[in-house]
Amino acid sequence: MATATWRTAKPQARREAIEGYISLLPWMIGFVGFTAIPLAASVYLGFTQWNIIEPPQWIGLDNYVRMFTRDPLFWQALKVTLGFVALSLPLKLVFGLGLALLLNLKIPGMNFFRTVFYIPAVISGVAVSLMWMWLLQPDTGVVNTMLYFLGIQGPNWFWDPNWALPSVAMMSVWKVGGSAVIYLAGLQNIPAHLYEAAQIDGAGRWARFWRITLPLLTPTLFFQLIIEMIDSFKVFTEAFVITQGGPLKATYFYLLYFYEEAFQNFNMGYASALALVLTIIILLATVFVNYTSKRWVFYESE
Amino acid sequence: MSQSKDLGPLIAAEAGGSRNRAITSAINGVTARRWLGYGAVYVVLTAIAIVFMIPLLWMFATSLKSRSEIFAWPPSWIPEQPLWSNYAMAFEKYPLARFMMNTSVLVIFNIIGELLAVPLIAYGFARLNFPFKRVLFILMLSTMMIPGQIKLIPLYSIYSRLGLVNTYVPLVLPAFFGNPFFIFLMVQYIRTIPRDLDEAARIDGAGTWTILYRIILPLCKPVLAVMIVFTFLWVWNDFLQPLIYLNDFYSYPISVGLAFFRGRYSVEWNLFMAATLVSILPVLVLYFFAQRHLIGGIASLGLKG
Numbered sequence: 148m149a150t151a152t153w154r155t156a157k158p159q160a161r162r163e164a165i166e167g168y169i170s171l172l173p174w175m176i177g178f179v180g181f182t183a184i185p186l187a188a189s190v191y192l193g194f195t196q197w198n199i200i201e202p203p204q205w206i207g208l209d210n211y212v213r214m215f216t217r218d219p220l221f222w223q224a225l226k227v228t229l230g231f232v233a234l235s236l237p238l239k240l241v242f243g244l245g246l247a248l249l250l251n252l253k254i255p256g257m258n259f260f261r262t263v264f265y266i267p268a269v270i271s272g273v274a275v276s277l278m279w280m281w282l283l284q285p286d287t288g289v290v291n292t293m294l295y296f297l298g299i300q301g302p303n304w305f306w307d308p309n310w311a312l313p314s315v316a317m318m319s320v321w322k323v324g325g326s327a328v329i330y331l332a333g334l335q336n337i338p339a340h341l342y343e344a345a346q347i348d349g350a351g352r353w354a355r356f357w358r359i360t361l362p363l364l365t366p367t368l369f370f371q372l373i374i375e376m377i378d379s380f381k382v383f384t385e386a387f388v389i390t391q392g393g394p395l396k397a398t399y400f401y402l403l404y405f406y407e408e409a410f411q412n413f414n415m416g417y418a419s420a421l422a423l424v425l426t427i428i429i430l431l432a433t434v435f436v437n438y439t440s441k442r443w444v445f446y447e448s449e
Numbered sequence: 450m451s452q453s454k455d456l457g458p459l460i461a462a463e464a465g466g467s468r469n470r471a472i473t474s475a476i477n478g479v480t481a482r483r484w485l486g487y488g489a490v491y492v493v494l495t496a497i498a499i500v501f502m503i504p505l506l507w508m509f510a511t512s513l514k515s516r517s518e519i520f521a522w523p524p525s526w527i528p529e530q531p532l533w534s535n536y537a538m539a540f541e542k543y544p545l546a547r548f549m550m551n552t553s554v555l556v557i558f559n560i561i562g563e564l565l566a567v568p569l570i571a572y573g574f575a576r577l578n579f580p581f582k583r584v585l586f587i588l589m590l591s592t593m594m595i596p597g598q599i600k601l602i603p604l605y606s607i608y609s610r611l612g613l614v615n616t617y618v619p620l621v622l623p624a625f626f627g628n629p630f631f632i633f634l635m636v637q638y639i640r641t642i643p644r645d646l647d648e649a650a651r652i653d654g655a656g657t658w659t660i661l662y663r664i665i666l667p668l669c670k671p672v673l674a675v676m677i678v679f680t681f682l683w684v685w686n687d688f689l690q691p692l693i694y695l696n697d698f699y700s701y702p703i704s705v706g707l708a709f710f711r712g713r714y715s716v717e718w719n720l721f722m723a724a725t726l727v728s729i730l731p732v733l734v735l736y737f738f739a740q741r742h743l744i745g746g747i748a749s750l751g752l753k754g
Contacts, residue, residue: 165579278504281508292523
C-alpha cells in the first residue's frame with residue numbers, strides 16, 4: 148500500500164516540483180542578477196579604488212580608514228541624516244497617530260477626510276519639493292506672509308543653515324497621511340468588545356487610550372517605526388532638488404553624498420564603501436529597534 | 450449612536466410619563482453633547498484639512514497668476530484675472546508632453562512586466578509544493594529589507610558595459626522578474642482562495658498552468674488592481690534611477706524633467722507651478738478613482754506612495 152502510493156505519488160510530486168521551480172524561475176533569475184551578484188560586487192568594490200573606466204584596484208581597508216578618519220564630508224552627511232531621523236521620526240509618529248485617532252472616530256464623512264489627508268502621500272518627491280520651495284520663499288512665500296500677518300518674522304527656511312533641515316522635516320510631516328492610514332488600519336483591528344468591557348468597568352477615555360489602544364497598537368507602531376526609520380535614512384530627492392546639500396552643507400544628506408561620489412566624481416569604490424556603511428547603519432538601527440521591541444511591543448499571546 | 454437607538458422605543462412607549470420626561474431630557478443632553486463633540490471634531494479635521502491643502506491650493510493659485518502678480522505684496526489667494534493660458538505656455542516652454550509620454554512608456558512596460566511575472570511566481574509560492582520553498586520564500590521577503598542604493602553601482606556598471614545606459618532597459622527590466630512586495634501581496638491573496646476550486650479543475654483535467662490562468666487569475670482582480678495602481682505611482686514618482694541612467698534630455702521622465710528646470714527659469718514660478726501641477730494631475734486622477742483599492746492595499750501591507 149505504502150509502496151503503491153509512493154510509486155504513484157512520486158512522478159506527480161516530481162512534476163509539481165518542476166512546475167514549482169518553473170513558476171519561480173523569473174524571481175530566481177532576478178534574485179541572482181539584481182540582488183545577489185550586485186550585493187556581493189558592492190562589498191568587493193568597497194575595498195577598491197575604481198573610476199569605472201579602468202579595472203578596480205584593491206586597496207584593502209583604505210576607503211574605510213579614509214571615511215572614518217579623514218573625511219569631514221562623511222561625518223557631516225552622517226550628522227545631517229541622523230539629525231533628520233531624530234527630528235522627523237517623533238514628529239511623524241505623533242502627528243500620524245493623532246490624525247489616525249481622529250479619523251477612527253465613528254462619525255459620518257470620515258472617508259472624505261481620509262482621502263484628503265492621503266493626497267500628499269501619492270505626489271512625487273520632485274513635485275512636492277518644487278511646491279515647498281515656492282511656499283517657503285523667504286520674501287514672497289505664502290507661509291512667511293501668513294506669519295507676517297500674525298506678527299511673526301518668518302525664517303529663511305531652506306536658505307538658512309539653521310532652518311534648512313527642520314524645513315525638510317516639516318515637508319515630511321506634510322506626508323504624514325501615509326502613515327496615518329496604516330495606524331488607522333491598526334486601530335480598526337482592535338476588537339470593540341475590549342472597549343465595551345473597559346467602559347463597563349468604569350474606565351474613562353484616557354484610561355482606555357493608555358490601557359487598550361496604545362498597547363494593542365504597539366505592533367503597528369513597531370512596524371511603522373522601522374519602515375519610516377529606513378525611509379528617513381534614504382532622503383535624497385528633497386535635498387537634490389531644493390537645497391543641493393546647502394546652505395553650508397546643512398542638508399547634505401548621506402545619499403546625496405553617495406550620489407555625488409558615485410555618479411558625479413565617479414569614485415565608485417569609495418561610493419560603494421559609503422553605501423555599505425549606510426546599509427550596515429540601517430541594519431544596526433533595525434536590529435536595535437527590534438531588540439527594544441521585546442520591552443514595549445505587546446503581542447496578544449502574552 | 451447605539452445608545453439613543455436602544456432607548457428610542459422606550460421613550461415612545463412611555464410618552465407623557467414624568468419619568469420619561471427625565472429620560473428624554475437626559476438623552477437630549479447626551480445627543481446634544483454628542484453633536485457638539487461631532488462639531489468639534491469636524492472643526493478640527495476641517496482646519497487640518499485646510500492646512501494640508503494650502504500647499505496645493507497655493508500652487509494652483511500661483512499657476513493662474515501673471516508674472517508681476519506672483520511677486521506682488523501682499524500676495525493674494527485669488528488671481529485678479531485667472532490666466533489659463535499659463536498652462537498652454539507651460540506646455541510650450543517645457544517639453545511636458547514629451548516627458549509625460551516618456552513616463553507613460555515606463556509605466557506601461559513596468560505594469561506589463563509585473564503582470565507577467567508576479568502571478569506566476571506568487572502561484573508557485575502559494576499553491577505548488579517543492580523542496581526549499583519556505584527557505585526561498587523567506588529569502589525573497591528578506592530582500593525587501595536591503596536598501597536598493599547598495600546595488601546601484603554594480604548594476605550601473607553592468608548596464609554600462611552592456612551599452613544599456615541611456616536606454617529604458619535598466620528602468621523596465623527588473624519589473625519582469627517580479628517585485629517582492631507584489632509577490633508577497635499576491636501570495637497572501639491566493640492563499641485565501643479555496644483549494645477546492647483547484648482540485649475540481651484538476652479532476653476536470655486542467656493542468657497547473659490552466660488552473661493559474663483560468664481559475665486563479667480571474668479571481669485575483671482586486672490584487673492585480675492594487676499592483677497596477679502602485680506600479681503606476683512608483684514609476685511615475687521615481688527619481689533617482691532615471692536620474693542616474695538617462696543622459697538624453699528628451700528621454701527624461703517627468704520627474705527628472707521637472708527637476709532639470711528648477712532654478713533655470715526661477716523667475717517664472719507661475720509657469721513652473723502650472724507645469725508641476727500638470728505633472729501630478731495623472732496621479733491625482735488615478736488616486737481619486739482607485740483610492741478605495743489603494744488605501745486597502747496600503748493598510749494590509751504597510752506600503753506607501
